[in-house]
Amino acid sequence: MSNERKTFDTFNQLRPLLFVISGHSGAGKDTVIQRMREKNIPIHFVITATTRPPRDNEQHGVDYFFVSDDEFAKMIKAGDLIEYAIVYNEYKGVPREQVDNALWSGKDVVMRVDVQGAASIRKLYPNAVLIFLVAKDEDELIRRLKNRKSETPEDLRIRIDTARQELERISEFDYLVVNEDSHLNETVNTISAIIEAEHHKIQKQEGEN
16 A cells, blocks of 8 residues: 555544543533433443442443442452542542443543543543533532432532532633533533544644644
8 A cells, every 4th residue: 555545544534532521510411421322422431430329310330330339449459440539428430441442442432520530531541532511600500419409508518619629620621511501402512513523633743833
């Protein structure tokens, strides 16, 4: 094959990309991921492992892998997790095998992590695209957390304070997407547009101007 043909083929190959959807508690990460699945977007959705109990309508192996503290500890010891963190006194972690197998097979990957985990993902996967999801405003955030009916007044206060701190880290991300109530499809369309745009971005080699 000529060098010219190789170059042409390289330009036309869509490399698999890793997209990280993060954001403060109550931003709607799970809801956005669920709607993306419903729309049959051709991408691999990573299922996160967590030690927290399932909420209403959440299913093991679909929304999360709900595991015990002992099971999670074994996953850490075996090196089965890309990253993990304690979030509101519960462990969450991203299974390594899911991500690597999907990327190796040529599939795009979407994972959800909390803000503190996004930096760890960027270190391991420098080309990962980080998307920060936010509620329209603090009033909307508080309303969503209250509607869960799983937050004590103290939990609610902690989550709001943490959200304010996490918002200060937006500059570490590549994109900011506002997930406004009653505009879920618009949010998903925006993320889909980001995925499409990233596949058309020209990647410069290190040291190029």
